[in-house]
Amino acid sequence: MKPVATQLRTPWADEALNADSPLAQYPRPQRERDEWLCLNGTWDYAIRPSSSARLVNEYPPDSYDGRIRVPFALETVASGVTRELLPDETLFYRRLVELPPAWRARRVALNFEAVDYLAAVWVNGQLVGDHRGGYLPFSVELPKAERLEIVVGVRDPGPAGRQQYGKQSEKAPKDIWYTPTSGIWQTVWAEPLPANAITSVVATSYADLNGFTIIADTEQHCRIAVRVECPDGSEITVAGKPGEPIEVALPYIRPWTPDDPYLYRLEVSNGTDRVISWAGLRTVAIGRIPGARRFERPAILLNGKPLFVNAVLDQGYWPESGMTAPSDEALIFDLQQLKDLGYNGVRKHIKVESRRFYHHADRLGMLVLQDVVNGGRPRVGIPRSRIVMALDWQTRDKTRRGLAAAGRDSQQNRYEFEADMAAMIKLLRGHPSIVMWVIFNEGWGQYHTARLERRVRRLDPTRLIDPASGWFDQRGGDFRSRHRYVLKLQRPPRRDRRPFFLSEFGGFSLATEGHQWEGDGKFGYRFCADSASLGKALAKLYREQLIPLVRHGLRACVYTQLSDVEIEANGLFSYDRQVLKPDADLLRSLNAELDAAFDAALTRRK
Structure with a gap:
């Protein structure tokens, strides 16, 4: 090729x-x-x-x-x-x-x-x-x-x-x-x-948001000092040992949220080394909505308050530079544009991004739903995917036949996947913007789902988990996670009381002349003739199908996708980021209506 x-x-x-x-x-x-x-x-x-x-x-x-x-x-x-x-x-x-x-x-x-x-x-x-x-x-x-x-x-x-x-x-x-x-x-x-380097710094918020637990690792045993700059201009200095919890009680509380993404500046030193780090004061959990009926689906709670996660699928590809952003400003552009359009998050899809990306998400206030990079092989291809979406198939992911179907019959392959997954979580766990780990997507390389969910929970008990995004649900995780393209959006089964997460939907496509990749063919789930018809299709999808699902337990959604990627023409932006295909005011209006529907659902329970 x-x-x-x-x-x-x-x-x-x-x-x-x-x-x-x-x-x-x-x-x-x-x-x-x-x-x-x-x-x-x-x-x-x-x-x-x-x-x-x-x-x-x-x-x-x-x-x-x-x-x-x-x-x-x-x-x-x-x-x-x-x-x-x-x-x-x-x-x-x-x-x-x-x-x-x-x-x-x-x-x-x-x-x-x-x-x-x-x-x-x-x-x-x-x-x-x-x-x-x-x-x-x-x-x-x-x-x-x-x-x-x-x-x-x-x-x-x-x-x-x-x-x-x-x-x-x-x-x-x-x-x-x-x-x-x-x-x-x-x-x-x-x-x-230095002679004794600081090798990691991770701050975890207290459940009551009154402070942090900080763990810093060093190459050798020593005394560690942590200085925290507070929002009111004051400073707190505490000391401890490497690898042991250092408790920081905060006199002034300013939680991290998408609307106010405040970051505490940390200075960590040990006599020979000094590093600067950042921490956001935030918690994320699944919990009951205040005043909800007994059998109503719970919601995502950010800092103890219900939040609807309205995200966009972000593949992180660029025409001239592939998986590498052409500049730091390009990373900022993608996040800031989505925020300005009324979204509050991105699903970083099947990729670990540069560390600067996550720092920008932290400081700009964009939630990140982080995928584990897939290996193995897909269980089904595009032609059969509509059948899987329509019938909600299950699969056995622990049998010898199931492992072979997922390309996971090699013990070494499984070991490497799990080692990479653990290393990714360790690398990124200090970022407050990351609120969810997504282990498998659409059955690609999926195996031992329940066991791996338990492992991720042990590695990081502070975040939500979608262990089987889209297909082949194993009845675990924090969500009922579904993908839906082309077919009409459906309510989740009443017997399943997990929060409903529409983890991929939309994918409406528009080829933009002069801004289309030159490879053979075009791919999309539904093609529109022009920007106006794309806008009408989006408005119909949101107002007639998506927004009504909020009262039936929809708690998060991910629209596909941020930009075109190569032959895929289903981006909000063209691949070169030069054209926003739908009208910006329409997108802001639809996102505001989605937020209002969630707020109204909360208000009705008071």
């Missing part, structure tokens, strides 16, 4: 295509240090037939094929290459680096925010580390030297490997599957480390 060299450009394409150091903002806002060095920009690259069964046994090449722009995947226009990496090939990157003189006697970490899928790192000819997994950060320690030759080797088996691959297609993009992502696709950077 030859990737499409699209001519579509977002408003931020210039940074992706031309900046000396694209995406040069600090990449880890939840644990920020003063000193760092961005290594994004131009690297040498080479693609060679793999000569060893194991990547770490490869030898970096003597010569290179050309130049590649990091951190954009090999297949993207922004990389400057636009080439597929085959499963039997190895991609090499090389860059010569001179560290600041003050760093040369210190420990220095080389950090990779994401490399898909297998990575090995050589420095001055010596292997210094390797990593498996395409969506999570990893680090290696650099040797002490004045001049460093950094070489990164990458292999990517693609979806055929059944590892966590998200929405990447094994062949040409088709339907809801997209161009593969190979190689470095998030920021590469270096930082000097």
Whole structure:
């Protein structure tokens, strides 16, 4: 498959295509240090037939094929290459680096925010580390030297490997599957480390919102000091030990909400290290609506108050740069535009986004429903999906046959999925914007659902869980979660008293001339002729089907989707973010009517 060299450009394409150091903002806002060095920009690259069964046994090449722009995947226009990496090939990157003189006697970490899928790192000819997994950060320690030759080797088996691959297609993009992502696709950077580095900081809100429990980890035993800046300008300083709860009682309470996303600034130090972190004071739970009838469905409670979650499906793809946002401003644009249109959340779909994305969601006040990246294989394809939606099929996800159908018959495959899931939760658990974990989507690679729900609950008891989004419900989780396209929206079964979550719906499509991806075909669930007909269809869907479901227990919904993605033409925005297809005032009005219906349902019970 030859990737499409699209001519579509977002408003931020210039940074992706031309900046000396694209995406040069600090990449880890939840644990920020003063000193760092961005290594994004131009690297040498080479693609060679793999000569060893194991990547770490490869030898970096003597010569290179050309130049590649990091951190954009090999297949993207922004990389400057636009080439597929085959499963039997190895991609090499090389860059010569001179560290600041003050760093040369210190420990220095080389950090990779994401490399898909297998990575090995050589420095001055010596292997210094390797990593498996395409969506999570990893680090290696650099040797002490004045001049460093950094070489990164990458292999990517693609979806055929059944590892966590998200929405990447094994062949040409088709339907809801997209161009593969190979190689470095998030920021590469270096930082000097102190003798005893702080390795994590996580703040958890008290149930009564009167303070935080903070746990900070360090490399060695020491005393930790935490300084908290309060909204009234005062400061609180407390001390404790690594890995143990440090309690912070707050004299001034300002909870985090979408309308007031206040973040407390934390300074954590241990004598040799100092980092800045952020915390939002918020709780999320499922509970009864005050005054509700005994058998009425409960609601999502944010800080103890009922909240309707009105979110949009966010795939996180861009025409010139694939899964990598072309700029930091592009991430902000997507979140802020949705907020301005009246939505209060996004479902980050089958992808772990850059850490800056979650920080922006924290400070802008956008709820995030976070998917675990899928592996294995889908149980059913697009042609049979309408049958599954109509009949609400169940499936056995623990039998040998069920494991084979989901591409999960390998114990190693299951182990890697669960390890990646746990690592993702650990990575993101400090973000107040994230209120839900979604374990499986539409049966893709789904297995042992009840057990994995229990595991996620142990890893993070502070958030909601949708263990089987859309199809193949196992009667667990916090929601009755359904997807519904084309078919009329339906009430949930009366016997099921879980909150009703319409976790995907809509998908109305409009091809926008001059803003459509150049690949073969178009995909959508229902095509409209123009913006006016799209608006009429949306108004009819919301007013006649969606909004009436609120009185029957609808507590959250996710509209598909934020933007077009490749051949998918069902975005609110065109793929290049240049066109908002429906009228903005109409969307604001429909979202206001949805909120009003939920408020009215609460008022009737008082």
